[in-house]
């Protein structure tokens with residue numbers, strides 16, 4: 366009998382193709398599915414039917430799945446670490462540039478000139494205002510990368526190619542991962558040492574009890590004057606009250622994040638994106654393929670692997 370896979374988000378066709386029609390039925394409603402495949406749907410434990418044998422998360426983070434409850438119930442949760450790392454890395458490159466140049470302000474200003482129809486007048490106005498949008502270059506600046514997993518290590522390598530000095534911090538880094546990382550990535554022994562030395566800091570950590578609110582008042586106060594914080598991981602990692610204080614009267618010049626937060630929207634010193642780090646065709650395909658492959662390997666062979 367075909368196995369039933371309940372999808373709680375639209376899953377890329379390339380991922381679904383890994384579940385052959387003769388062996389699998391895939392639908393967004395099933396009373397007794399064999400497995401669940403989802404992207405960012407917030408799944409509650411009570412919504413997981415007893416028939417479910419495994420869950421595939423077509424994404425890197427598993428904070429939208431009740432993993433601890435699943436473990437108690439013997440339900441493995443497969444995610445797709447690294448499958449969207451390139452997409453996130455590319456958006457972090459944008460984030461660094463948004464932090465270093467007057468791009469947002471410049472684009473917003475140009476939009477105010479929509480009614481200026483005379484080209485010469487337009488050029489004259491732009492010439493007069495251009496200096497307001499002057500930035501600085503990334504070459505020679507120092508980027509701190511907190512978390513050197515799949516995404517963080519790619520960000521670190523990318524920043525090196527942009528001419529930045531890079532300092533990484535990751536107490537849980539495996540020997541193999543450390544060995545793969547460029548020797549040009551310097552290592553900080555403590556988070557506070559990293560925060561004190563960097564012009565830009567990019568966070569690449571999962572939300573865990575140990576990372577929730579990790580970026581606190583003390584660390585933010587220790588930043589270099591005029592530093593910029595990038596958060597393309599999860600909002601919960603940063604203590605928002607401390608962040609606001611660091612923006613208001615501390616050393617933090619700009620906060621750039623891939624999630625809107627009500628307390629931060631509309632500030633000039635904050636740039637917020639709608640959680641689009643992994644929103645590329647390629648990343649969605651890669652994540653869905655990885656999650657579907659793992660589900661299939663488990664349902665057909667009982668194998669538990671996480672890649």
Ligand code: MLT
Pocket residue numbers: 404405423424425426427449642643
């Ligand atoms: C991830 O965890 O994979 C990214 O944050 C994107 C997403 O939530 O799907």
